[in-house]
Amino acid sequence: MLTRKQHQLLLFIYEQMQQTGISPSYDEMKEALDLASKSGIHRLITALEERGFIRRLPNRARALEVIRLPDSTPAQADEAGRQPQTAAQTTTHSRRPAGKKPSVDMDGAANINVPVMGRIAAGVPISAIQHQTQTLSLPADMIGSGEHYALEVKGDSMIDAGIFDGDTVIIRRTGSAHPGEIIVALVDDEEATLKRYRRAGNIIMLEAENPAYETRRLELGRVKIQGCLAGLLRRY
Template identity: 30%
Template sequence: MQLTRRQQEIYQILRDNLDHYQQPPTYDELCGLLGLKSRGSLHKHIQALVEAGLVEPMAGLKRGIRLVEPGAEEGIPYLGRIAAGRPIEAIAEAEPMQVPDQLLGKGPCYVLQVSGDSMIDDGIQDGDYVVIEQQAQAQNGDIVVALIRNEEATLKRIEQRPGEVILHPANPAMSAMVYRAEEVRIQGVLRGLLRSYI
């Protein structure tokens, strides 16, 4: 689920003020932080954050909500392998995997294992695990999970131009892949990397 700018702002305020409040802020305190006059409009945004799994209601308490920490003990979903070479499909296995909080983005995240060597000049090697923040937009130059023609997913550095998307490898032996804009959907942006030396 894609958050609106306002919902992202509310979530960021909750994260930024985690240490400030001994208990989660009340709706009135949140309204004050955001400059909102109505609790009604705030409630709609909070409900979207609950549905996204970023906050949870606190039953029976006036204070309403608290953050769901993304690095909680259950881990984040491991969704299989993704190509960093020729595109292959990312397969949903949804096993939980432990990831340090420092490697997580602000929104929901998942882990994929890299297959291939097209991103080696960016330090991403075959067998590495990448932590991806789930989102549908990216900045030019971001390393993204791109779904191509609703069939195959690949890990590449993205360049977006009017009407086209270019997916750049980080390996001089490989060529960039050029697609029509409607053929590519961004599924997330790289936030962290895990590697085993065993």
């Protein structure tokens, strides 16, 4: 039996991972639960881990895995008609996009083919996005509205956002972004990189999520937004 705060934190972590593909930070958890300090979050995380609801992934910053959800939830979840679910670590949940025709796997589940467009730098620069190399067949519920593509991450500059070398990111194709979103940025039409997006006037700031890397500040005309992070896949 979980306490109300443990329920709230578990559902918050799960919903954030469904939306972004990465686990929230301790500061985000503290703010969501209206707690005074991160020590309270640490105790709740430990309790959830001991009860088998989550798992902390070793040697990785901000890396949590939701193993399962409780059979029953607090009153506010019951009022919303929430149904028990099996948790998934790396998928985002949204409506099926218009215009995409899903396939059906042997279990009867709808899948959508997403092109893999090569590698993206999360660290030192590499070449711009390449041509399609293969396709991924992903559950339809993982893909939001719009057009998507996938990229293999190369580098470690986004590790504090839970994105590691060798991960595959799912990108929603768009030419604009909100401040704070993780984007695929094309710099000078020749270098593609995965960074957090900020803007101050005519200056674009591409922020790393690793203190070993400095924020890049570039004139507006040098940067083209190629898409925003929609999900993440990881193989073990």
